[in-house]
Amino acid sequence: MKDMGKLIDWKKKGNELRIRFEHREMIITALTDEIINVFVPIWSDEHRSKAVEESDLKRVAKSGPTSVDVKAVEEIKEGNGLRPEAGVELRTGKLKVKISNEGCVDFYTLEGKLLSGEYRGERKPIITLGIWEMELLKAEGHTVADTVLGKPVNDVRAVDPDEHFYGLGDKMGLLDKRSYEYENWNTDDPSAHNEQYRSLYKSVPFLICKKKECAYGLFYDNTFHSYFDLGKENPEYMAYSAEDGNLDLYFIGGESIKKVVGNYTLLTGRAPLPQLWTLGYHQCRWGYSSAKDIREVAEKFRELGIPCESVQYDIDYMDGYRVFTWNEKDYGKPGELFKELGAKGYKPVVIIDPGTKREKGYFMYEEGTEGGFFFRNSDDTEDYVNAVWPGEANYPDFGRKEVRDWWGKHINELCDMGVAAIWNDMNEPASFNGPLPLDVVGYDEERKTTHRELHNVYGHFMAKATYDAMKEYTGKRPLVITRAAYAGTQKYAAVWTGDNQSLWFHLAMMIPQLCTLGMCGYPVCGVDIGGFGADTTPELLARWIEASCFSTFFRNHSANGCIRQEPWKFGKEVTDIYRKYVKLHYRFLPYIYDLMHEEEENGLPVMRPLVMHYEDDEVTYNLNDEFLVGEKLLVAPVVTPGERVRKVYLPEGTWYSLWTGAKHRGRRFFLEEAPLGHMPVYVKAGSVIPMYEEMSYVGEKPIDRISLLTTPEGGSLVHYQDGGEDFSYREGNYNLYRFDVDGTGKTEITMLNEAQDVKPYDYFRVIRLH
Numbered sequence: 207m208k209d210m211g212k213l214i215d216w217k218k219k220g221n222e223l224r225i226r227f228e229h230r231e232m233i234i235t236a237l238t239d240e241i242i243n244v245f246v247p248i249w250s251d252e253h254r255s256k257a258v259e260e261s262d263l264k265r266v267a268k269s270g271p272t273s274v275d276v277k278a279v280e281e282i283k284e285g286n287g288l289r290p291e292a293g294v295e296l297r298t299g300k301l302k303v304k305i306s307n308e309g310c311v312d313f314y315t316l317e318g319k320l321l322s323g324e325y326r327g328e329r330k331p332i333i334t335l336g337i338w339e340m341e342l343l344k345a346e347g348h349t350v351a352d353t354v355l356g357k358p359v360n361d362v363r364a365v366d367p368d369e370h371f372y373g374l375g376d377k378m379g380l381l382d383k384r385s386y387e388y389e390n391w392n393t394d395d396p397s398a399h400n401e402q403y404r405s406l407y408k409s410v411p412f413l414i415c416k417k418k419e420c421a422y423g424l425f426y427d428n429t430f431h432s433y434f435d436l437g438k439e440n441p442e443y444m445a446y447s448a449e450d451g452n453l454d455l456y457f458i459g460g461e462s463i464k465k466v467v468g469n470y471t472l473l474t475g476r477a478p479l480p481q482l483w484t485l486g487y488h489q490c491r492w493g494y495s496s497a498k499d500i501r502e503v504a505e506k507f508r509e510l511g512i513p514c515e516s517v518q519y520d521i522d523y524m525d526g527y528r529v530f531t532w533n534e535k536d537y538g539k540p541g542e543l544f545k546e547l548g549a550k551g552y553k554p555v556v557i558i559d560p561g562t563k564r565e566k567g568y569f570m571y572e573e574g575t576e577g578g579f580f581f582r583n584s585d586d587t588e589d590y591v592n593a594v595w596p597g598e599a600n601y602p603d604f605g606r607k608e609v610r611d612w613w614g615k616h617i618n619e620l621c622d623m624g625v626a627a628i629w630n631d632m633n634e635p636a637s638f639n640g641p642l643p644l645d646v647v648g649y650d651e652e653r654k655t656t657h658r659e660l661h662n663v664y665g666h667f668m669a670k671a672t673y674d675a676m677k678e679y680t681g682k683r684p685l686v687i688t689r690a691a692y693a694g695t696q697k698y699a700a701v702w703t704g705d706n707q708s709l710w711f712h713l714a715m716m717i718p719q720l721c722t723l724g725m726c727g728y729p730v731c732g733v734d735i736g737g738f739g740a741d742t743t744p745e746l747l748a749r750w751i752e753a754s755c756f757s758t759f760f761r762n763h764s765a766n767g768c769i770r771q772e773p774w775k776f777g778k779e780v781t782d783i784y785r786k787y788v789k790l791h792y793r794f795l796p797y798i799y800d801l802m803h804e805e806e807e808n809g810l811p812v813m814r815p816l817v818m819h820y821e822d823d824e825v826t827y828n829l830n831d832e833f834l835v836g837e838k839l840l841v842a843p844v845v846t847p848g849e850r851v852r853k854v855y856l857p858e859g860t861w862y863s864l865w866t867g868a869k870h871r872g873r874r875f876f877l878e879e880a881p882l883g884h885m886p887v888y889v890k891a892g893s894v895i896p897m898y899e900e901m902s903y904v905g906e907k908p909i910d911r912i913s914l915l916t917t918p919e920g921g922s923l924v925h926y927q928d929g930g931e932d933f934s935y936r937e938g939n940y941n942l943y944r945f946d947v948d949g950t951g952k953t954e955i956t957m958l959n960e961a962q963d964v965k966p967y968d969y970f971r972v973i974r975l976h
C-alpha cells in the first residue's frame with residue numbers, strides 16, 4: 207500500500223504481525239496457512255466486518271495455521287522483475303508474504319513463485335471521460351486524477367499478461383472479468399443490463415485470479431463504495447479503491463480455483479443446506495393480483511402435469527403495499543388460500559420489501575416510529591423519508607439487533623399464517639425519490655454511522671433478520687430469497703439476479719452470471735426464467751427452461767404489463783418442452799441435493815464453470831455458453847435464436863450423451879444436433895448419478911426408491927438422504943449410502959451413516975447409458 211512511509215519496527219504475536227510505518231500501521235494475520243489478512247486501519251482500528259462474523263472466525267480458527275514464522279530480510283529479489291527491497295517476511299505452512307520497507311505487500315508460494323505482487327509504478331488512468339464530463343469536473347474544482355485516483359483506500363497489483371479474473375458477485379460481463387471495470391454500490395436499475403454495466407444489486411468484492419498453474423483470491427472487505435479496474439486502465443495491473451473504510455484484504459491461497467472458493471467460503475460462511483422442496487420449480491408474476499389468479503395458475507400446473515412447488519405472492523397481496531398486511535378484498539381471508547392450495551402441495555412464498563408506509567395508525571409505522579427503528583435524516587432530527595410502492599416510506603435500520611428482532615417478530619406472524627418462505631426485494635435499498643443521501647443516519651449496532659457505510663449491507667442485514675427469525679421460530683431451514691447482498695449473505699439467503707429481460711442476450715448472460723455467483727459462495731441462485739421485463743417469445747421461453755433445468759433457484763417470473771409467461775400461453779409444443787425440462791429437474795433433484803450437502807463441506811457450487819475443474823485447459827478460461835453441474839454433468843444449452851445445431855466443447859476424458867448414450871472423446875469441439883426441445887447434456891465416464899422418480903411436487907408421495915444413472919464403466923456414488931426440512935441432520939439424522947456399481951450394473955451398497963428417523967429407500971435400480 208502506498209503512502210505508508212518507511213518501516214519503523216515490527217512485532218510478532220501468535221499469528222499476527224504488527225508493523226509500524228511512519229504514517230500508518232499494518233497488521234498481517236495468518237488465519238490459516240492459506241488465508242492471510244492484511245489490515246491497514248485507515249478509518250477504524252477494528253475490522254467491523256459484516257461478511258466475517260465472530261462465529262465465522264471461530265470456525266476458521268479450527269483450521270488455524272500450522273506455523274507462522276517472521277523474519278527480517280535484507281533483499282527481496284524473487285519475483286517477476288521486482289526490485290530488490292528489504293523488509294519483513296511472514297511464512298505460514300503454505301505461503302510467504304513479504305512486506306517491503308516502503309509498505310508494499312507481495313504474496314508468494316513457499317517455493318518462491320510470485321502469486322500477487324503490489325504494482326510499484328504509478329497508476330496511469332486512461333481518460334475515458336467525454337469533453338462535457340471533463341468540463342463538469344473542472345467546474346466543480348476537480349481534476350481527473352482526483353476522481354480516479356483520489357480515493358483513501360487503494361491497492362494496485364501487478365498482473366500477468368495471461369492472467370484471468372473471475373468473481374465479483376452478480377456483475378455483468380463475461381465469465382473472465384479481465385479488462386472490465388466495476389463498482390460496488392448496490393443498484394436497482396430496471397433498464398436492460400448490458401455487458402458494460404458497472405454495478406448491479408449485489409456487492410461481493412471477492413476476486414479470483416488465475417495465473418499459469420496457480421490461482422488465488424483477493425477479498426477486499428469494505429462496505430463503502432468501491433471500485434475494481436481489472437486491467438482496463440492498464441493491462442499491467444489491476445486496481446482496487448474505496449471511498450472510505452480500511453484496507454482490509456484477505457489474500458486467499460489454495461493453488462486451484464476450487465480450493466480458493468473453498469477457503470473463501472470457509473471464511474465468509476457457506477450456504478446452509480436448503481429444504482428439499484425449495485429446490486423445486488416455482489412460478490411467479492408481478493400481476494397475479496387476486497386469489498383467483500393464483501388459484502388458476504396453481505391448478506393449471508397440476509392439470510398439465512408440470513411439477514410446481516409455489517405460485518409466489520408479489521406485492522399485490524399486501525393491503526396498499528403496506529408490509530406485513532394482507533389485501534383481503536382480492537385475496538380473501540389471510541391464510542385461507544394458503545390452506546386451500548396447501549392441500550394440493552403448494553407452499554406459500556411471499557414478498558417483503560423494506561420500505562414501510564408512513565401513515566398514522568398503521569401498526570408498522572407506529573411501532574417503528576415509537577421504537578426509533580427507522581433511518582434518520584442527516585441531522586438526526588427526524589426519520590428519513592423517501593418513497594417506494596406504498597408512497598412515502600421509512601427505512602428500517604436493520605444494522606441494529608433490536609430492529610432485526612422487531613422485524614423478525616412480524617416475520618414470525620407470517621409463519622403463523624402459514625408462510626413457508628420469504629422473498630426480499632427492493633433492499634439495495636431502492637427509492638423512487640432519488641437515491642438516499644449518503645449522510646442519512648443509521649447504526650451499526652450501537653455505533654452511529656451513515657448510509658455511506660451501510661448502503662451495501664442493507665440487504666444483508668434484512669436477510670439476516672429474516673433468516674434468524676424463521677430459523678429460531680420454525681426450526682426449519684429457512685428459504686430467504688434476496689435481491690441485494692454483500693459478501694457473506696449466503697449464510698442467510700438464496701439470490702436471484704433481479705430484473706433481467708426477455709432478451710436472448712440475457713438468456714446467454716445467465717450462464718456466466720450464475721457461475722460467477724456460485725464461485726462467490728452463492729450456490730442457491732437463479733434468474734427469472736423467460737425474462738422479467740419485455741415480452742418473451744415461444745422459442746425464447748423454450749430455450750430458457752432448457753438452460754435453467756439445473757438451476758437451484760428455479761423460477762419463472764415476469765413483470766406486470768408484459769406478456770403472460772406461463773408455458774401454456776405459448777401452445778402445446780412449448781408446454782411439452784417445458785414439462786419435459788421441469789420433470790427432468792425433479793429427476794435430478796437428489797443429485798442437486800447431494801451437491802448442496804457437499805457444499806456445506808467444500809464450499810463448491812452446484813453450477814460450475816468448466817474452468818473450475820479443467821484449470822489447465824485454456825479453452826475453458828472464458829467459456830461462456832456451457833457449464834458443469836457438480837463434475838459429473840456437462841450442460842451445453844442453446845442460447846441463440848434459430849440455432850438447431852450447437853457447437854459443443856467437451857474437456858478431457860470421455861463423455862456420454864444423456865439422451866442417446868453416444869460416446870464422445872473430450873478435449874475437442876464438435877457439432878451436436880439441438881432442435882428446439884433438445885438441450886445437449888453429457889455424463890462424465892465413470893459417474894453414478896442419483897435420480898428420483900417423477901413427482902408433481904416434493905411431498906406428493908414418500909420417496910421410497912432411487913435410480914442410479916451410470917455410464918458403461920460403472921463407478922461409485924456417495925449419496926445423502928434426509929427428512930428434507932429441519933436441522934436434525936446436523937445431529938446425524940441422515941442416511942449416507944455408498945453405491946458401487948460395476949461395468950455390468952451389479953451394485954454393492956454400503957451404509958456409511960444411518961438416520962434415527964429417515965426411512966431408507968425400499969428399492970433402487972440402475973439405469974445404464976450405453
Ligand code: MIG
Nearest residue numbers: 492520521557631689704705
Ligand atoms: O419496482 O415487486 O425485482 O421481481 O416483481 C419493482 C415487484 C419491484 C422488483 C423485483 C421484481 C418484482 C417487482 N419489484
